[in-house]
Amino acid sequence: MATVGRDIESVELTQQELWADGPPLELFREMRSKCPIHRTERFEEFPEEDGFWSVTTAEDIHTVSRDWETYSSERGGVLAAAGGFPLELAQAMFIGMDPPKHDRLKALFQRGFTPKRIAEHEERIREITRRALDRLEGRDTADLVADVGQPVVSRVIGSFMGIAEEDDALWAELVNSTLGAADPDLNPHGLQDAVTVYVPQIFENCQKLIAERRENPTDDLTSVLIHSEVDGEKLEEHEIVMGFFLLIAAGNDSTKATYCSAMRALMEAPEQKQILLDDPSLVPDAVEEALRMFPAFAHFRRTATKDTELNGQQIKEGDKVVMWYVSSNRDESRYEDPDRFDVTRKPEHQAFGAGGRHFCLGTALARLELRILIEETLARYPEIELDGRPQAVESLFLNQLKTLPVKLGPRAA
Ligand code: HEM
Secondary structure, three states: OOOOOOOHHHOOOOOHHHHEOEOOHHHHHHHHHHOOEEEEOOOOOOOOOOOEEEEOOHHHHHHHHHOOOOEEOOOOOOOOOOOOOOHHHHOOOHHHOOOOHHHHHHHHHHHHHOHHHHHOOHHHHHHHHHHHHHOOOOOOEEEHHHHHHHHHHHHHHHHHHOOOHHHHHHHHHHHHHHHOOOOOOOOOOOHHHHHHHHHHHHHHHHHHHHHHHHHOOOOOHHHHHHHOEEOOEEOOHHHHHHHHHHHHHHHHHHHHHHHHHHHHHHHHOHHHHHHHHHOHHHHHHHHHHHHHHOOOEOEEEEEEOOOEEEOOEEEOOOOEEEEEHHHHOOOOOOOOOOOOOOOOOOOOOOOOOOOOOOOOOOHHHHHHHHHHHHHHHHHHOOOOEEOOOOEEOOOOOEOOEEEOEEEOOOOOO
């Protein structure tokens, strides 16, 4: 993308064509060096939405992320544009709440998501992954998004939530269409209509599951939502539905995205793939490098609760403040040669957020799934290679591929 001669301060980051092939990394690089807190005034698709401040460096994102009292998740939701999604529903997910309610709800789930508890699922996740790879038997080519990434992560989070396996595809589609509403392949109804089309379907399908769990409580996460009390009160129906949607959405989309981006990077840099084939114990390091270079969510947003200043920029109460992880994870003040995929780098990164109250609940699960997915794919198809150009989802929020065509190569003995 050509940026030479462009007046960086007047660029509107919301122009859809900037995102047609994934995040505009060159533009972010220029912002980091020339105007690290950048202003976008308007949305093409939603002229009624306010513009926002873009925060592009790792240090500034760290500052915003840790200060929930100044930068609220509750006041205006966590996406740059609500896109017609009712604020009341965004605030019914704990990602869209501030303390103390946020902390109380999140605590209900944290015990089940510690690295130790998550490690208990290793064998089952490996089996789910092997089953997906078994289905490729006899084929020369595949699409790693549709054939491996999606079915594996859907079954893993589906089993946590208590969803029947035959409903995995339905939930994957609802999540992809809702979060990827800007992409015409994922949401053929158009961005303006996404909420009216998909939200009723989410409610309808979730309410069936809720009714079943009320009758027959189990130990799945849907049952936790239904039966838990916060401050002596049970959650309301829309809070249960949105709590369910938060978990299924976070679990479905993100890990698939990072797996596919990692596999693409490994196929584009065969010497990096060879390093992992020679020493599979480096796969966890490759996972961290993939999380750094390809954070599954391009941004999350906050709203200023008072007038403040960030890196010399005045921010007014009520202003939107957007943290661009796709930028901070390539911040040249933190990483040498940041655009180089290097499985031996062992980076710290902000793919899971930059600390603070909303730090990702699913880090241990995501890391385990990613390690197993990469280990199993490479062990089975060591000569796997790209078979044409992968397509990126067109979105300011989802940083992921929608297709990743591969030639599988011979199956390893
Ligand atoms: C590669 C995988 C993943 C990435 C890159 C990722 C990224 C993130 C990020 C950046 C946030 C912070 C949101 C904010 O600051 O407003 C977050 C929050 C969250 N993530 Fe993940 N996530 C991943 C996997 C998962 C998985 C597998 C789950 C499983 C349930 C999950 C559940 C959540 C939840 C519930 C929150 C909200 C936490 C809160 O508000 O306190 N994530 N994630």
